[in-house]
Amino acid sequence: MPKEYTSKPVEKCQICGASGLRSVLFIGYIPPVNTMPTIGSTPVEETVYPLEMLRCEKCTLVQIGLEVDQNILFPLTYPYLSASTKILRENFANLCRESSSLLGLKAGDLVADIGSNDGTLLSNFKNAGYRVLGIEPTNAADIANANDITSEKVFFNAKNAAAAKKKYGEAKVITAANVFAHIGDIHPIVDEILDLLAPNGVFISESHYLLGLIETVQYDTIYHEHLRYYSMRSLSYLLNMHGLEVFHVTRIPTHGGSIRVYAARKGQKQADNSVSEILAEEDRKGITDGSALAAFRKKVIQSKLALHELLRPLKEAGARIYGIGAPSRSSTLINYVGLDDGLIDCVMEIKTSPKVGKYVPGTRIPVLDEEKLYADQPEYALLFSWHITNELTANLRKKGFKGKFIVPLPWPSILEI
Ligand SMILES: [Zn+2]
Known part of the structure; x- marks a missing residue:
């Protein structure tokens, strides 16, 4: 019997639960990015999934309209390894330097990374003298372990978070780089991060940044793995729901424009100007009221036509x-x-x-x-x-x-x- 998969339409906002999400852009019916038939094979029936970008008017979260089954999107043989680009490697080295100085970490503090892939991010912390723990469900965890980056080859859920805490202790820092937008049911994940995080610990997430996406017309970063496209405002909304407050944010160059967001339990840290400044910029540029999204849609369509126009004389x-x-x-x-x-x-x-x-x-x-x-x-x-x-x-x-x-x-x- 073929395995049954289930994909869930997103009918309510994934953060605040509001209904009546507004369509920003319908990309089409698109195959999952890992569906790559072997050259020479006969074309056979393949499943495609609607890819639509939606916006919540209440919390401003931009998200896609279908949650495709994780087993389809992240097979255990998932071919993507984070060590493969220079910008990513440099970014993780920078993350380690920035967080070490900003947070005053001490040798032996535990740094845990959710979705740690092959351990590229954690290798920086390990070399700097911290204890590290990767949590990664795919075979990339084996590569990390082979390179002496301690990794648990499991999905991050309540049971595995509790087991990790028992085995390794509380984490002073938890990082989630480019995975925080990829997990379907996000609220339990934030709760589990809080379970594993020391009372004065810091959660650092890196996510593709909505304003960067809009400014450079990056419709090509819309795909099924990317369930949510965070602005500072929508990410703050999510973290606040769980008693976390953002105290520092940095724009970083990865994936064509991302944000690195530092959050701690309420009252633990004083927010600096970086947070108010980025929120003001989002207001000014139409992210908060949504006007930038309507302009984005027009630009995407024009960009598609322009690419055809550019290619036509070359092919002729x-x-x-x-x-x-x-x-x-x-x-x-x-x-x-x-x-x-x-x-x-x-x-x-x-x-x-x-x-x-x-x-x-x-x-x-x-x-x-x-x-x-x-x-x-x-x-x-x-x-x-x-x-x-x-x-x-x-x-x-x-x-x-x-x-x-x-x-x-x-x-x-x-x-x-
Ligand atoms: Zn919402």
């Missing part, structure tokens, strides 16, 4: 266009814009990527070893990881690519470099 002239990188965000962009193997010949990934030898979800665009780019020298390379354009183009030039670069966002253009 017979140019070859290879995509660079098959991150999750590329799947939304390719499926929403309607790119196919007639427009994009193939997508390049490094040889060791588990995506090589597969098709981009929802298409017959093959993902191939990056060496092909240098051997074939196509006229154009389209950067799907356009949020790290500088790092990517420098790297590709160094390796010998001579063609031109296309970036699809924030506005489709051919780079003059």
Whole structure:
């Protein structure tokens, strides 16, 4: 018997429970990003899921309209490893430095990371002399343990949080980087974080930031794993419901624009200016009243048309266009814009990527070893990881690519470099 999956429509706000969520943008019916058939396989029936961005008028949370079963989104063989990009590695080193000095941590304090992946974040804390504990349900936990980053290969839930506390003690710091938006039923998670956190401990979350998303038209970061798109205001609303107060916030460059938010139990820490300043900016830029979302929708549609307009004369002239990188965000962009193997010949990934030898979800665009780019020298390379354009183009030039670069966002253009 095939396994039965259940996906849940989001009919009430995931934070405040209000109904009547307002539609911001309907991206389409999109396959899960990990559905990548092997090259050469016969196309078969595949499940697709509606991808719609919604906004709650009460607490301002922006969220997607369907919670797809976790077993589909995060199979145990989930191929994403956080060590794979330079910006992420640098960000985690920065997180360790910033939090150590801001919080005055002492050697031996326990730092726990929820959704710790291969232990990249925690390795910084370990090297700085702290005790570390990773909680990670996928096989990435084995990699962390092999590198001596103590990790429990489990989902973070009440039972496992209690077991971790018993075994390792209370955490002085709990981090959750780019996972806090990915967990469906978020309220119990915050409660469990509080269970594991010392009374004067600090919870640090990093989340993709709604204002950054809007400002750079990043509709491609809308996909089923990303259930919620936090502003400072909506994230504060959630944390306040659990007796946590934000006392410091930093905008960071990961994933094209994120926020790192420090929170402690009420009365433990004095909030600094960074919190009031970012809230004022959100008010000023239409995040709080929602006006920025309506403008965002228009820009997304114009951007889709502009990408077609840019590609049309290139294809009419017979140019070859290879995509660079098959991150999750590329799947939304390719499926929403309607790119196919007639427009994009193939997508390049490094040889060791588990995506090589597969098709981009929802298409017959093959993902191939990056060496092909240098051997074939196509006229154009389209950067799907356009949020790290500088790092990517420098790297590709160094390796010998001579063609031109296309970036699809924030506005489709051919780079003059
Ligand atoms: Zn709400």
